[in-house]
Amino acid sequence: MQEASASPSASPPPDKPSLEKPRARAFPxxxxxxxxxxxxxxxxxxxxxxxxxxxxxxxxxxxxxxxxxxxxxxxxxxxxxxxxxxxxxxxxxxxxxxxxxxxxxxxxxxxxxxxxxxxxxxxxxxxxxxxxxxxxxxxxxxxxxxxxxxxxxxxxxxxxxxxxxxxxxxxxxxxxxxxxxxxxxxxxxxxxxxxxxxxxxxxxxxxxxxxMGEKGELVRKALGIVASATDHAGKIALSVVLKNEGAGHAVPSGVAGRQVVVRVQALDEKGQMQAREERMLGRVLVDEAGREVPFYLARAEKSDNRIAPGEARTLAFELDAPQPGSLVIEVAWRSASPAISEALGVPAEERSMGKIEIPFGGKRSGKGREHLPKTVVVRP
Ligand code: HEC
Ligand code: HEC
Ligand code: HEC
Ligand code: HEC
Ligand code: HEC
Structure with a gap:
């Protein structure tokens, strides 16, 4: 029988395999x-x-x-x-x-x-x-x-x-x-x-x-999303509550640098941008100079705003949207932060974790138009 230990944490990297009798057969x-x-x-x-x-x-x-x-x-x-x-x-x-x-x-x-x-x-x-x-x-x-x-x-x-x-x-x-x-x-x-x-x-x-389930569906089961919007004469106050309902660990999980990106946009009726804002959740590891770096160059954790299991996190936004149109709220998983993917020259991959669209404004008698306030709930 041969024995070896993985989990090399907190010990220096082995410079040779730690086995006395290696070289058994393994099948593809x-x-x-x-x-x-x-x-x-x-x-x-x-x-x-x-x-x-x-x-x-x-x-x-x-x-x-x-x-x-x-x-x-x-x-x-x-x-x-x-x-x-x-x-x-x-x-x-x-x-x-x-x-x-x-x-x-x-x-x-x-x-x-x-x-x-x-x-x-x-x-x-x-x-x-x-x-x-x-x-x-x-x-x-x-x-x-x-x-x-x-x-x-x-x-x-x-x-x-x-x-x-x-x-x-x-x-x-x-x-x-x-x-x-x-x-x-x-x-x-x-x-x-x-x-x-x-x-x-x-x-x-x-x-x-x-x-990660059939076709990676598990990533869409992590977060419950509640978006509530009110209109104050063209200034829209939006609150997005993200609740970690589906994961047995923080979200985002995985190697440091993984992110959840929350993107909100206020579009007019033609789809033109009136206002937008983006927030990021993740862990940021930094070097001595305080720059975000891949983990093996890091000396400290600068921040960690991931969502713990069961925790609900509220993000508040204010958007200037004088024209009627719609609010688009997108929550996405991202494989690496912009700083890390840029430093390594590897483009980041994104997967949707949920999307909400809330129409607002328009003619008071207009058909199918919705007036704020409005709350939309998306369960995983
Ligand atoms: C010739 C057919 C065959 C091949 C090839 C095969 N297996 Fe199996 N394997 C079986 C059968 C039959 C069982 C028993 C299933 C049962 O009990 O219902 C089994 C059971 C297992 C189990 C369950 C063991 C347990 O005690 O829980 C594992 C794990 C497994 N195989 C892994 C592998 C791996 C890894 C490979 C490739 C290296 C492999 N098998 C190749 C036929 C095969
Ligand atoms: C990351 C580790 C991991 C890898 C890689 C992996 N397995 Fe498994 N496998 C498991 C675990 C854990 C279980 C038991 C899951 C349970 O019962 O909850 C399992 C169970 C099994 C079983 C018993 C039947 C079952 O599904 O419970 C077979 C057979 C099996 N694996 C074959 C394979 C084969 C063939 C491959 C490669 C194509 C493979 N495994 C790759 C971890 C792994
Ligand atoms: C031998 C080491 C090893 C074991 C054992 C192992 N993993 Fe992994 N796992 C990895 C590595 C390495 C990766 C990252 C792969 C990569 O480079 O993308 C990974 C990635 C994953 C991912 C990410 C999947 C994705 O598509 O993004 C999940 C989920 C995961 N593992 C779950 C498990 C679970 C559950 C078990 C136990 C049943 C397990 N792993 C056991 C090494 C392991
Ligand atoms: C209650 C369900 C649940 C349990 C228990 C759970 N996970 Fe997860 N896991 C999820 C969901 C949902 C996601 C998708 C959210 C994400 O990517 O952060 C996920 C994502 C992951 C990922 C992917 C990270 C990435 O960004 O690619 C890994 C790796 C992982 N889990 C490993 C584990 C391991 C290891 C355990 C046990 C120690 C575990 N999970 C326990 C639900 C669970
Ligand atoms: C103790 C086991 C372990 C060691 C050692 C380890 N990793 Fe990993 N690595 C993992 C696991 C488990 C994951 C999966 C978590 C996830 O999905 O991010 C992972 C994920 C990653 C990912 C994300 C994969 C992807 O496809 O996006 C990168 C990059 C990575 N590791 C790089 C490294 C590098 C570089 C080293 C050596 C300096 C290293 N890892 C050492 C276990 C390990």
Missing amino acids: ADRCGDCHSMLHAEWKTSAHARARHAPLYVAMRDQSKNPVCEVCHAPLAGLTAPAERAVDEGVTCEACHAIRDVGEDAAEPRYTFDLEGNRKFGPYCDAKDNYFHKVGCAPAFRDARVCGGCHAFSMPLADGKSLPIITEFTEWRASSFAVSGTACQECHMPAEMTYAATGTERKVRVAHHGF
Whole structure:
């Protein structure tokens, strides 16, 4: 059996793989897909499948030149022969299903990997070995700790303190979701009753492997949005309340620099802009000079205005809109802040988290026109 620990937090990057007997065999995901075709198709749509090749990651890894990155983004690199195709697949099937156990009490969980004997560890304790692989019972697969070894990460600072970088697990553990036993999997890997593999008779709870739901829909389930507008003779007062109703951690989550952008526009009836404003929610990490930088260059956290689980945040806007028209309120997830995407030359990606349109003004008797005040509620 071979053992290794991920979760290199707060320790210097390993300069060589910490294994006495490395170089076990690992299979690429499409081999698993021969029998687990549905799970394979779902996984291929996930960020895990791109963990070693996502443009932002590649740019940051190359700039940081820090070997620690691969421990989580290409975990098989330290466990098998570097030429194995599976290594390049990032957080692939073998990377997770070689986890035999997860440490019990550690602040940031640590994995024990076992790639010998072609045994796949998973949540079932009554699955039978098949001609291709043996099965191993690892109840930790239903536990948040199986995610926490990678989804909790801090970097050591010169003053001996450490700077949290990836915080989903630590935030979840401090939330009511940990108390109620709602693990990451409940939201990120919802289960259906079907066959786990072709050729089995047994119907079991099979967990979705897209991790953000079908077509990434989970991002639209995070926030409840309430927009209330009143008109004071062409000056519109708008309040937008964002409530983190759907996530077991702060929103936005993920690596520092992720943002939720709230864009409000007052358009006239022809769609011309009368006024606009934009607010950003996220964590800002800065260097000694106070500039926003990628996390591996950061020395401190400058601000954190993310929305905690269950928290409602009110944003107030004043817009000059003398002409009748409509208010457009857009809430979007953004993969990186403008400062970070500019510094690395990687364009930021955006996904909609919700949109509200409120018409206002117009002729008093006009059909279908709405007069303010008005409140629109969007539930995830
Ligand atoms: C020849 C077909 C076949 C191939 C190829 C295959 N599996 Fe399986 N796998 C099965 C069968 C059959 C089961 C048992 C399903 C059941 O009990 O309902 C299973 C079960 C599992 C389980 C559940 C184990 C548990 O105890 O909970 C995991 C995890 C797993 N496979 C991972 C993999 C991975 C990773 C690969 C690729 C390296 C792979 N499988 C390739 C047929 C296959
Ligand atoms: C071996 C390390 C590892 C493990 C274990 C792991 N993750 Fe990840 N996860 C990553 C990395 C690395 C990324 C970022 C990939 C990238 O570069 O975009 C990621 C990304 C994600 C994302 C972002 C998806 C998206 O489309 O933006 C979600 C959600 C996620 N993981 C959930 C989970 C859950 C839930 C578990 C536990 C069942 C888990 N992860 C276990 C390493 C891991
Ligand atoms: C990020 C870690 C991760 C990756 C990558 C991953 N799995 Fe899983 N897998 C899990 C977890 C966690 C469970 C248990 C989820 C639950 O039961 O709540 C699971 C469950 C399973 C099961 C048991 C049936 C089920 O869905 O509960 C099979 C089979 C399986 N995975 C195969 C695969 C295959 C094949 C791949 C690659 C295409 C893969 N997994 C990639 C974490 C992962
Ligand atoms: C109650 C449901 C729920 C639970 C529990 C939960 N999440 Fe999430 N998660 C969400 C929702 C909704 C989003 C989309 C909002 C966002 O991207 O910030 C999300 C987003 C994410 C992302 C994507 C970040 C990004 O911006 O790409 C990661 C990674 C993640 N969760 C990991 C985890 C991990 C790890 C756990 C357990 C420790 C966990 N989540 C527990 C609902 C949940
Ligand atoms: C302890 C595990 C771990 C280590 C070590 C680690 N990461 Fe990550 N990284 C993650 C996880 C988990 C995510 C997923 C959270 C998210 O969606 O932002 C992630 C996400 C990212 C993202 C966002 C991915 C995207 O596609 O937008 C970038 C960029 C990134 N990491 C860069 C790095 C770099 C550079 C290093 C090394 C200096 C590194 N990471 C080290 C676990 C780790």
